[in-house]
Amino acid sequence: xxxxxxxxxxxxxxxxxxxxxxxxxxxxxxxxxxxxxxxxxxxxxxxxxxxxxxxxxxxxxxxxxxxxxxxxxxxxxxxxxxxxxxxxxxxxxxxxxxxxxxxxxxxxxxxxxxxxxxxxxxxxxxxxxxxxxxxxxxxxxxxxxxxxxxxxxxxxxxxxxxxxxxxxxxxxxxxxxxxxxxxxxxxxxxxxxxxxxxxxxxxxxxxxxxxxxxxxxxxxxxxxxxxxxxxxxxxxxxxxxxxxxxxxxxxxxxxxxxxxxxxxxxxxxxxxxxxxxxxxxxxxxxxxxxxxxxxxxxxxxxxxxxxxxxxxxxxxxxxxxxxxxx
Amino acid sequence: xxxxxxxxxxxxxxxxxxxxxxxxxxxxxxxxxxxxxxxxxxxxxxxxxxxxxxxxxxxxxxxxxxxxxxxxxxxxxxxxxxxxxxxxxxxxxxxxxxxxxxxxxxxxxxxxxxxxxxxxxxxxxxxxxxxxxxxxxxxxxxxxxxxxxxxxxxxxxxxxxxxxxxxxxxxxxxxxxxxxxxxxxxxxxxxxxxxxxxxxxxxxxxxxxxxxxxxxxxxxxxxxxxxxxxxxxxxxxxxxxxxxxxxxxxxxxxxxxxxxxxxxxxxxxxxxxxxxxxxxxxxxxxxxxxxxxxxxxxxxxxxxxxxxxxxxxxxxxxxxxxxxxxxxxxxxxxxxxxxxxxxxxxxxxxxxxxxxxxxxxxxxxxxxxxxxxxxxxxxxxxxxxxxxxxxxxxxxxxxxxxxxxxxxxxxxxx
Numbered sequence: 001x002x003x004x005x006x007x008x009x010x011x012x013x014x015x016x017x018x019x020x021x022x023x024x025x026x027x028x029x030x031x032x033x034x035x036x037x038x039x040x041x042x043x044x045x046x047x048x049x050x051x052x053x054x055x056x057x058x059x060x061x062x063x064x065x066x067x068x069x070x071x072x073x074x075x076x077x078x079x080x081x082x083x084x085x086x087x088x089x090x091x092x093x094x095x096x097x098x099x100x101x102x103x104x105x106x107x108x109x110x111x112x113x114x115x116x117x118x119x120x121x122x123x124x125x126x127x128x129x130x131x132x133x134x135x136x137x138x139x140x141x142x143x144x145x146x147x148x149x150x151x152x153x154x155x156x157x158x159x160x161x162x163x164x165x166x167x168x169x170x171x172x173x174x175x176x177x178x179x180x181x182x183x184x185x186x187x188x189x190x191x192x193x194x195x196x197x198x199x200x201x202x203x204x205x206x207x208x209x210x211x212x213x214x215x216x217x218x219x220x221x222x223x224x225x226x227x228x229x230x231x232x233x234x235x236x237x238x239x240x241x242x243x244x245x246x247x248x249x250x251x252x253x254x255x256x257x258x259x260x261x262x263x264x265x266x267x268x269x270x271x272x273x274x275x276x277x278x279x280x281x282x283x284x285x286x287x288x289x290x291x292x293x294x295x296x297x298x299x300x301x302x303x304x305x306x307x308x309x310x311x312x313x314x315x316x317x318x319x320x321x322x323x324x325x326x
Numbered sequence: 327x328x329x330x331x332x333x334x335x336x337x338x339x340x341x342x343x344x345x346x347x348x349x350x351x352x353x354x355x356x357x358x359x360x361x362x363x364x365x366x367x368x369x370x371x372x373x374x375x376x377x378x379x380x381x382x383x384x385x386x387x388x389x390x391x392x393x394x395x396x397x398x399x400x401x402x403x404x405x406x407x408x409x410x411x412x413x414x415x416x417x418x419x420x421x422x423x424x425x426x427x428x429x430x431x432x433x434x435x436x437x438x439x440x441x442x443x444x445x446x447x448x449x450x451x452x453x454x455x456x457x458x459x460x461x462x463x464x465x466x467x468x469x470x471x472x473x474x475x476x477x478x479x480x481x482x483x484x485x486x487x488x489x490x491x492x493x494x495x496x497x498x499x500x501x502x503x504x505x506x507x508x509x510x511x512x513x514x515x516x517x518x519x520x521x522x523x524x525x526x527x528x529x530x531x532x533x534x535x536x537x538x539x540x541x542x543x544x545x546x547x548x549x550x551x552x553x554x555x556x557x558x559x560x561x562x563x564x565x566x567x568x569x570x571x572x573x574x575x576x577x578x579x580x581x582x583x584x585x586x587x588x589x590x591x592x593x594x595x596x597x598x599x600x601x602x603x604x605x606x607x608x609x610x611x612x613x614x615x616x617x618x619x620x621x622x623x624x625x626x627x628x629x630x631x632x633x634x635x636x637x638x639x640x641x642x643x644x645x646x647x648x649x650x651x652x653x654x655x656x657x658x659x660x661x662x663x664x665x666x667x668x669x670x671x672x673x674x675x676x677x678x679x680x681x682x683x684x685x686x687x688x689x690x691x692x693x694x695x696x697x698x699x700x701x702x703x704x705x706x707x708x709x710x711x712x713x714x715x716x717x718x719x720x721x722x723x724x725x726x727x728x729x730x731x732x733x734x735x736x737x738x739x740x
Contacts, residue, residue: 099630118630120413140413141627159624160681161414162659177417179659182681183624202623202681228724230686252685 026282027085027324028289029070030298031058032315038072039298039314040088043282043289043323046300046310052088054081060102061320064127065109070322071127073100073114080114080125085324094130097123102320104145104154106169113154113169115142122156122165124172134172138165146187146196148211157184157198164198164209176214180207186278188237190261199234199248206234206248208264220248220264227253236279238288240303247288247301249276256290256299258306268306272299280321291318374423375664377449377651378442379404380462381477382429395641400453400476401426402636403644404651406628409635411655420658424651429454436465443469448666451650453477453643456487463489470666472673474650477643481534484694484730488737493673493695495649496642497615499534501729505613505701505713506606507538508727510581512715519579519603520549521595527587531608535583548577556590558609566598574599583607610705613713616645617704625683649682649697656680686725694737698725 025044032039036058040050055074062071063085070083073096080094080103096103099118106113111133114123122136122145139161146155147169154167157180164187166176181203188197189211196209208218222232233251239261240246246259252275258268273292280289281303288301292311298318300310381401387394396402408424415421425447427438435454439462442450448471452459456478463473467489475483475494483489484498497505510516518539522532532549539546554570574582574595582599584607586592592609604611618639621629628648632640656679657672658664672678674695679687684700691698703711714724720731730736 117627118634137413137416139417140410141624158414159627160410161417162656162681163414163417165417174417182679182687202679202685202687230724233685 024282024284026326028280028282028298029061029063029322029324030289030291030314030318031061031072031320032296032317033057033059033293033319034317035315037315038070038083039318041298041312041314043287043300046312048312048314050088051315052083054083054090055079055093059319060100060115061322062103062105062112063322063324065105067324067326071103071105071112073103075099075101075117080112082127092130094125094127095132096125097121097132097135101143102145104147106147107149107151113145113147113156115145115156117141117143117159120158122154122167136167136172136174138167138174139163139177144185144187144198146189148189149191149193153211155187155189155196155198157187159183159185159201162200162203164196164207166214178207178209178214178216180209180216181205181219185235186237188239190239191241191243197237197239197246199237201233201235201251204229204232204234206237206246206259218264220259220266222248222250222253222257222266222269224250224253224255224269227255235277236290238279238281240281240285245303247279249279249290251275251277252294254292256288256301270301270306270308272301272308273297273311278320280323282323283325289321289323291321293317293319374421375449375654375658376423376425376442376445376447377404377408377451377654378425378427378439378447379451379453379647379651380427380429380435380438381453382431396636396638398636399641400643400647401428402632402638403640403646403648404451406632406635406644407648407651407655410648410652411658414655414659418659418662420655420664422651422655422664434461436461440465443471448472449651449654449669450474451476451647453647456480456483459483459492460487460489463492466491470670472654472666472670474653476646476650480530481730484696485736488694488739490695490739493650493653493690493697495653495697496646497613497699497701498696498729499531500537501696501699501701502613503531503534503538504541504728505703506535506583506611507542507544508713508715508718509611509703509711510544510606511542512711512717515580515604516544517547517579517581518544519574519577519582520546521552521582521584521586521607522549523552523584523586523588523591525588528585528608531585531587535585535607547579552584552586552591554591554594556588558586558589558591558593570594571598572600574601574603577601579603581606582610584609611703611710612705613701613703614642615649615699615702616640616642617702617709619704619707619709620683620702623683623685628683649680649688652682653680653697691726691729691732693732693735693739694730695739696729698723698728700725701728 028041030039038052056076060073072081080096097116101117103114124133139158141159144157164178181200183202186199206220207216232253236249246261248257255269274294290299297311384395411422451474473492479499584592596605674692718727720726
């Protein structure tokens with residue numbers, strides 16, 4: 001239990017208060033790209049409880065199925081660091097191939113699908129055996145990684161080729177490529193697997209792809225009074241499990257867009273920190289966390305009230321965020 | 327830069343080797359390994375779209391030159407762009423080959439360009455001076471070609487001497503001096519001391535600067551020609567020239583602007599002005615397209631990829647050549663065709679855009695074929711700002727606050 005770790009660090013009282021308040025305590029892990037650290041934050045107290053050292057240029061971050069291990073892309077060290085979440089120590093490293101940027105873990109807990117940004121490929125790693133199962137050539141600067149709910153289709157977006165590559169997770173073959181707008185950063189499947197949301201940072205849009213026909217059926221664009229179109233740069237995308245709402249981080253527009261995921265209408269823009277990139281929900285979807293690279297903090301959004309409740313300072317250039325399931 | 331450059335390169339070479347091993351073989355694109363001879367024509371496969379690159383190799387530097395230009399300057403960026411085009415092309419069944427033409431001293435680029443056009447080459451990237459760009463453009467007039475000028479900033483190529491078949495990835499001098507003028511406006515540094523070198527290029531830079539000052543309401547409170555020779559290239563044991571030390575005396579200005587495109591003396595001025603004033607222009611604080619410290623908007627990836635492929639840092643001319651060749655690749659991806667009849671009209675439509683590590687999509691101005699782009703303002707060791715600066719607005723796009731706008735253009739495309 002993460003709560004016990006906190007207790008061990010002397011925050012037992014806070015954890016107890018948290019549970020008493022009804023909300024479950026989760027742990028958020030934030031990678032700080034220029035500090036080479038991970039900030040560990042309690043989602044109830046919203047206090048930073050630890051800062052862990054990792055390899056150089058940490059970006060993508062995710063947890064093992066049992067939350068016991070934290071995986072961090074150490075991009076400039078060409079490896080993935082695996083940390084014990086009980087101790088905060090790097091216990092081993094995975095052979096990720098060069099410049100790992102983002103990754104996604106198979107629903108079964110293994111393998112890990114990794115985008116190698118400088119190397120135009122996706123590497124598939126057996127995390128138990130630390131063995132490369134396959135290397136799939138994709139476009140230039142692969143980044144975004146999405147996995148269909150049934151685990152059968154992996155989608156990678158390549159930032160300079162401007163495509164979403166559909167990869168069969170059985171054969172590791174690219175089965176289709178869908179052209180989207182400039183600099184696609186993130187791919188997120190709907191819970192039913194029928195739709196894929198892909199953000200385009202330079203294009204300023206989010207494309208909705210029908211995963212059956214593999215055609216773009218809708219493009220969402222954004223208009224914010226007082227913000228130039230050039231500053232609107234969509235990156236992170238998260239959908240609520242019930243398929244009702246989508247949240248899109250808009251980079252240097254310093255806002256998160258709230259979208260009705262059925263009508264694709266933008267309902268609201270929530271002001272967060274500067275240059276907001278990645279997003280993560282708490283498992284109960286009561287909070288949405290954002291990483292704000294230029295202001296060196298994370299914002300916590302109350303999902304029901306659609307209000308930013310807190311900004312928490314972290315390390316230099318926060319990039320990614322993941323939150324424990326328990 | 328001077329102290330750390332060899333160290334950086336050594337690091338790059340170290341970092342590059344394991345990555346290079348992991349790369350898949352890509353013999354078909356003819357990418358030469360770092361350090362190989364530069365003239366290495368690609369073996370064009372039958373289905374490859376050829377793109378020609380005409381350039382003059384940089385002559386070997388003197389025995390010691392801390393900032394010598396690499397011999398593959400420019401063409402190295404073109405090679406990376408063709409590789410990028412082909413990585414994308416795997417999925418669109420569009421492949422490209424680079425026809426590299428390294429011109430000998432005295433060799434006429436026109437004959438080379440004509441021979442390539444006769445062979446069926448439609449796309450040409452040039453890193454050549456303005457008069458040679460014009461000569462090639464006029465020789466290929468009426469042919470189905472797109473010529474991409476990556477090296478000549480001359481405003482006349484976007485003005486009275488513009489050509490319908492020439493597109494410019496390098497920002498015009500006007501865009502460069504507008505970027506500096508916007509930064510000065512932002513800082514409320516309004517008074518300029520302009521120092522102009524002896525060459526035609528220096529005079530052209532000074533002309534652009536005067537226009538920018540007028541456009542943004544800055545004042546040139548003093549102007550002098552530089553008459554002391556290439557002091558920046560003099561050796562360290564050369565005695566300091568007393569008259570050069572005092573020629574900035576008794577002037578009222580906020581910033582000195584040097585017009586020295588050859589880099590002969592501009593770097594002599596900083597820290598030698600009588601009054602403590604910053605220096606900008608062609609040296610000191612400069613406006614450019616690329617810099618080792620540019621890493622936002624994904625630029626870090628391009629920096630790493632370039633360094634791994636070449637063993638050196640990417641320079642502005644490399645970037646401009648990269649943008650030229652990516653223009654063709656990107657347009658072909660968007661139109662699903664690399665046919666000249668499809669690509670040429672498409673480039674100046676609002677639908678075409680080139681993502682090029684500047685945070686916004688870049689487009690070509692239809693009235694003079696200039697690539698619209700943010701211009702970075704940098705000092706030797708750091709990025710200082712990016713133009714267009716906040717608050718400079720334009721009814722079309724803030725990018726059009728840089729350079730010659732449609733109502734002012736002298737360009738009549740033909």
